[in-house]
Amino acid sequence: MGLAHRxxxxxAALTGVGAIVAANALMxxxxxxSIANGMRRQLDEYNTHVRPGQDPSADTLMDRKEIMTDVxxxxxxxITYAEREAMQQEEKKQ
Numbered sequence: 001m002g003l004a005h006r007x008x009x010x011x012a013a014l015t016g017v018g019a020i021v022a023a024n025a026l027m028x029x030x031x032x033x034s035i036a037n038g039m040r041r042q043l044d045e046y047n048t049h050v051r052p053g054q055d056p057s058a059d060t061l062m063d064r065k066e067i068m069t070d071v072x073x074x075x076x077x078x079i080t081y082a083e084r085e086a087m088q089q090e091e092k093k094q
Contacts (some may be wrong), residue, residue, distance in 0.1 A: 072079045079087070 072083065076084075
């Protein structure tokens with residue numbers, strides 16, 4: 001066996017290992033996908049039970065809108081450009 005033959009075998013082995021590693025990396029779900037699935041599972045689990053102090057009949061979309069509006073007023077960086085424009089228009093009217 002010559003030096004060139006050994007080098008070819010070593011290159012083929014390294015190429016094979018590289019191909020296996022690349023295929024393994026491509027077959028795995030991305031980290032963000034697994035994080036999103038985990039969060040979705042937590043939300044599903046959380047939403048399956050009524051919490052103490054929570055009235056399911058009173059928990060409406062309007063209540064949630066009030067909560068979001070309150071949060072956005074306390075944290076203005078959560079406001080979209082369109083919402084900011086609407087708020088400025090309302091302030092001008094008053």
